[in-house]
Amino acid sequence: ETGVTQTPRHLVMGMTNKKSLKCEQHLGHNAMYWYKQSAKKPLELMFVYNFKEQTENNSVPSRFSPECPNSSHLFLHLHTLQPEDSALYLCASSQVYGGDSNQPQHFGDGTRLSIL
Amino acid sequence: AQKITQTQPGMFVQEKEAVTLDCTYDTSDPSYGLFWYKQPSSGEMIFLIYQGSYDQQNATEGRYSLNFQKARKSANLVISASQLGDSAMYFCAMRETGGFKTIFGAGTRLFVKA
Numbered sequence: 001e002t003g004v005t006q007t008p009r010h011l012v013m014g015m016t017n018k019k020s021l022k023c024e025q026h027l028g029h030n031a032m033y034w035y036k037q038s039a040k041k042p043l044e045l046m047f048v049y050n051f052k053e054q055t056e057n058n059s060v061p062s063r064f065s066p067e068c069p070n071s072s073h074l075f076l077h078l079h080t081l082q083p084e085d086s087a088l089y090l091c092a093s094s095q096v097y098g099g100d101s102n103q104p105q106h107f108g109d110g111t112r113l114s115i116l
Numbered sequence: 117a118q119k120i121t122q123t124q125p126g127m128f129v130q131e132k133e134a135v136t137l138d139c140t141y142d143t144s145d146p147s148y149g150l151f152w153y154k155q156p157s158s159g160e161m162i163f164l165i166y167q168g169s170y171d172q173q174n175a176t177e178g179r180y181s182l183n184f185q186k187a188r189k190s191a192n193l194v195i196s197a198s199q200l201g202d203s204a205m206y207f208c209a210m211r212e213t214g215g216f217k218t219i220f221g222a223g224t225r226l227f228v229k230a
Binding site for chain 1: 218
């Protein structure tokens with residue numbers, strides 16, 4: 001059991017659907033992340049939030065819309081997705097103290113997304 | 117720009133033997149952290165070990181140790197006494213001090229044979 005919970009674990013949706021991925025962390029961390037993991041590609045950072053403020057948007061298409069209402073919750077709203085968006089979406093959290101690099105990220109189990 | 121390179125797409129090791137997974141990195145920042153994560157087939161990423169750029173000693177965590185050679189910019193993971201449960205993808209990652217962005221390598225798939 002991890003301190004980062006993602007729901008749903010699996011999601012199948014059509015290209016015209018709207019859905020949301022949810023992430024919740026119970027570790028008291030201040031930073032939260034969304035990653036995309038496609039087959040045979042390195043993990044791609046999508047978004048970073050620190051204390052609810054977005055600090056990184058890695059040129060992600062606007063059909064992905066993140067929301068961070070508080071330091072414990074992170075959402076990824078999906079709409080009008082493309083087949084190439086099928087992937088494992090991983091949420092992570094970490095505690096970042098004044099820019100220290102030594103805190104690892106704690107990951108959820110991921111949401112496996114399939115676009116029909 | 118930061119870069120992580122893992123040149124071994126797949127590795128085989130006999131159960132109970134040691135195995136080294138290679139990782140080289142590139143950064144112009146003198147202060148950074150290096151991480152190794154394990155990803156079983158179920159999908160979750162599990163943090164294994166951390167090495168800071170200014171750490172004098174190589175990091176160790178149980179059966180995991182990190183062979184850190186700063187001048188060569190390498191941070192190889194050594195797993196001693198391999199177990200069947202060690203079969204998984206292993207990712208090397210780096211974060212520069214002051215940044216939130218962690219860069220991951222492409223990963224190495226480890227197969228442990230009985």
